[in-house]
Amino acid sequence: MRSRLALRFAALGYLALLLGIPVVLVFLNAFDDGIGAAWEAVTTPEAQHAFYLTLVMVAVAVPLNTIFGVLCALAIVRQRFRGRALLNAMVDLPFAVSPVVLGLALLLVYGRRDGWVGEWLAEQGIQVIFSTPGMILATMFVSLPFVVREVVPVLREIGTEQEQAASTLGANGLQTFFRVTLPAIRWGVAYGVVLTTARALGEFGAVSVVSGKISGQTQTATLFVEERFQRFDLTGAYAAAVVLALLAFATLLAMNVIKPKEASR
Amino acid sequence: MSIVVESVSKRFGDFAALNDVSIEVADGSLTALLGPSGGGKSTLLRVIAGLEQPDQGRVLISGEDATSKPPQRRNVGFVFQHYAAFKHMTVAKNVAFGLTIRKRPKEEIDARVDELLKLVHLDGFANRYPSQLSGGQRQRMALARALAVEPRVLLLDEPFGALDATVRKELRAWLRRLHDEVHVTTLFVTHDRDEAMELANHVVVLADGRVEQAGSPDDLYDRPANEFVMKFIGEVTQLGDRLVRPHDLQILREPGEGATEALVERVLRLGFEVRVELVPADSDRVSAQLSAAEAEQLELEPGQIVYVRLGAAGRAELPA
Numbered sequence: 077m078r079s080r081l082a083l084r085f086a087a088l089g090y091l092a093l094l095l096g097i098p099v100v101l102v103f104l105n106a107f108d109d110g111i112g113a114a115w116e117a118v119t120t121p122e123a124q125h126a127f128y129l130t131l132v133m134v135a136v137a138v139p140l141n142t143i144f145g146v147l148c149a150l151a152i153v154r155q156r157f158r159g160r161a162l163l164n165a166m167v168d169l170p171f172a173v174s175p176v177v178l179g180l181a182l183l184l185v186y187g188r189r190d191g192w193v194g195e196w197l198a199e200q201g202i203q204v205i206f207s208t209p210g211m212i213l214a215t216m217f218v219s220l221p222f223v224v225r226e227v228v229p230v231l232r233e234i235g236t237e238q239e240q241a242a243s244t245l246g247a248n249g250l251q252t253f254f255r256v257t258l259p260a261i262r263w264g265v266a267y268g269v270v271l272t273t274a275r276a277l278g279e280f281g282a283v284s285v286v287s288g289k290i291s292g293q294t295q296t297a298t299l300f301v302e303e304r305f306q307r308f309d310l311t312g313a314y315a316a317a318v319v320l321a322l323l324a325f326a327t328l329l330a331m332n333v334i335k336p337k338e339a340s341r
Numbered sequence: 342m343s344i345v346v347e348s349v350s351k352r353f354g355d356f357a358a359l360n361d362v363s364i365e366v367a368d369g370s371l372t373a374l375l376g377p378s379g380g381g382k383s384t385l386l387r388v389i390a391g392l393e394q395p396d397q398g399r400v401l402i403s404g405e406d407a408t409s410k411p412p413q414r415r416n417v418g419f420v421f422q423h424y425a426a427f428k429h430m431t432v433a434k435n436v437a438f439g440l441t442i443r444k445r446p447k448e449e450i451d452a453r454v455d456e457l458l459k460l461v462h463l464d465g466f467a468n469r470y471p472s473q474l475s476g477g478q479r480q481r482m483a484l485a486r487a488l489a490v491e492p493r494v495l496l497l498d499e500p501f502g503a504l505d506a507t508v509r510k511e512l513r514a515w516l517r518r519l520h521d522e523v524h525v526t527t528l529f530v531t532h533d534r535d536e537a538m539e540l541a542n543h544v545v546v547l548a549d550g551r552v553e554q555a556g557s558p559d560d561l562y563d564r565p566a567n568e569f570v571m572k573f574i575g576e577v578t579q580l581g582d583r584l585v586r587p588h589d590l591q592i593l594r595e596p597g598e599g600a601t602e603a604l605v606e607r608v609l610r611l612g613f614e615v616r617v618e619l620v621p622a623d624s625d626r627v628s629a630q631l632s633a634a635e636a637e638q639l640e641l642e643p644g645q646i647v648y649v650r651l652g653a654a655g656r657a658e659l660p661a
Contacts, residue, residue, distance in 0.1 A: 237421050237423060238425050238427055238428075240425065241419065241427075242427075243392075243413045244391075244415075245439035246413045246414075246442045247438075248411075255438075259430075262429075
C-alpha cells in the first residue's frame with residue numbers, strides 16, 4: 077500500500093516539477109498586467125499573422141504526413157523488400173537529428189545562392205528558403221515519424237487475416253484498405269495525427285533557421301514568442317505562449333472527444 | 342468436379358510445403374483434408390483460395406483455370422481458424438460485406454442477411470459486435486459471411502480448431518446438417534481424424550506435402566494404402582509380422598488354428614471396451630480390444646496364458 081502511494085507520488089511530483097509548475101507560471105505571467113493587456117498583445121497584426129502562419133504549417137504538414145505515414149507503415153509491416161530495414165530506421169531520423177541541423181541541411185539543398193537545387197528553383201521563380209515552402213518542409217520533416225510510429229504496432233497487431241477475408245469476399249486492394257484496414261487502425265492514426273499536430277504547432281529550431289524571421293511575413297507563433305521575449309515584451313511572449321498551449325490542449329481534447337467508448341473494442 | 346488441383350508444388354524457402362499435390366473435390370461433396378500439423382493442408386487450402394501462389398501446377402475451380410486469378414475473383418468462401426471477424430462492424434455488416442462490395446440493392450442485402458443469420462442461428466444478434474459473441478457464434482458468423490456471396494466452393498481452415506471440445510462437437514454436427522441443407526461443395530482442413538471421419542464423405546490424407554491417400558472414410562479405415570495412413574486413421578498393433586487393428590484380434594482360452602501363445606500382462610476396462618495387453622512368447626507386446634461382454638466371458642486375469650489370432654472379420658492389415 078505504502079509503495080503504491082510512493083509510486084503515485086513520484087510520478088505526479090515528477091510531472092508537476094517538469095510540466096505543471098512551469099505551465100502554470102506561464103499562465104500567471106501572461107495575465108500579470110491584466111487580461112486586457114494579454115489580449116492586445118496577441119491581437120496585433122504581427123501576432124495574428126504569426127498564428128495564421130503556424131496554422132498553415134499544421135494544415136499542410138499534418139494531412140501530408142498522415143497520408144505518407146500510413147503508406148509508410150503499410151510498406152514496413154506488410155511488405156518484404158530490400159531496404160525495408162533502412163526505411164524503418166530512416167523514419168526515426170527526425171527524432172535523432174536536432175531540428176537546427178535539419179534547418180541547415182535544408183539551406184544546403186534549397187539555399188538560393190549555393191543550394192543544391194536552390195539556384196535552379198530561384199530561376200523558375202520559386203523561393204523555398206526564407207519563405208513559406210521551406211518552413212513547411214521543415215515542419216513536415218520534424219513531425220514525420222509520429223503517424224508511422226503509432227500505426228506500425230497497430231498494423232502488426234491486427235494481422236492480415238481480416239484483409240485476406242475481405243479479399244476472398246470480393247474486395248479489391250483499395251476496397252480492403254478503406255473498408256477493413258483503415259477502420260481497424262483508425263485510433264492509431266488519430267493518435268498519430270494529434271502528436272503530429274502538437275509537434276507542428278510547437279516546431280521552433282528548423283523553422284527558425286529557414287524562415288529568416290521576417291516579422292509579419294515568415295514569423296510563426298513560436299518565432300513570435302521568441303522575438304517578443306528578446307525585446308523584453310514579456311506580456312506579449314507569455315500571452316502568445318498561452319495561445320500556443322491552448323491550441324495544443326484543444327488538439328488533445330479533440331482526440332478524447334472524437335474517441336468514443338467503442339475504441340476499447 | 343468443383344475443384345481440381347493439378348501437381349501443385351509450393352516452397353517456403355527451403356521448406357517444401359506442397360510437393361506435386363493433385364486432388365479432386367466432387368460437386369456437392371463434403372471433403373476433408375486430413376493430416377498432421379505442418380503437413381501442407383492449410384497451404385493447399387490457401388493456394389485454392391488464391392491467398393498463396395503455387396510455384397508449380399494448376400488450380401481449376403468449376404472447370405475454369407483459376408491459378409493466376411486473385412482471390413477476389415475466384416468466388417470462393419473462406420473461413421479462418423481464428424474467425425477473421427471484422428471487429429469494427431456489427432454481425433449484420435460482417436455478413437453483408439461481400440454483397441455490399443458487389444453493390445447489391447439494400448433491400449436484397451437486408452433480406453439475404455436475415456435469411457443467413459437464421460440459417461446459422463444468429464437471428465437476434467444482428468446488431469452485436471463480434472467482441473460480444475462467443476467463439477462458436479463468431480465462427481457461425483464467419484460461415485454466414487462466406488456463404489452470403491453464394492461461393493462456388495466453401496473452404497474451411499481448421500474451422501473448429503480454436504473452440505473447446507463441447508462446442509466443437511456441437512458445431513461439427515451442425516455443419517453436417519447445414520451441408521445437407523445448402524449443398525455447397527465444401528473442403529475443410531483438420532488434424533482431428535474423428536472430425537474428418539464423422540463429417541466428410543471423402544477424405545484426403547496429406548503429410549509432408551504429399552497426398553498419402555484419398556478415398557471414403559471406410560476406404561481409408563479398412564484399406565489403408567500404407568502404414569502412415571493406417572496409423573493416422575486408427576489404432577494399430579503388431580501381431581507377428583502383420584499390422585492389424587486391436588479390435589480385429591481374437592483371444593482364445595485354448596490353443597486354436599493360427600493362434601499365438603501369449604501372457605496377459607494387463608487388463609484395462611474403459612467403459613464398454615476392454616483393452617488387453619499381451620506378451621507373446623516370440624515377439625513384442627500386442628494390444629487387443631474387446632467388448633466388455635467378451636472380456637467377461639473369457640474371465641481374463643493378468644498372468645494368464647491365452648492364445649491370440651487375427652479374427653475372421655479382420656479387415657485392415659499390412660505387412661509390418
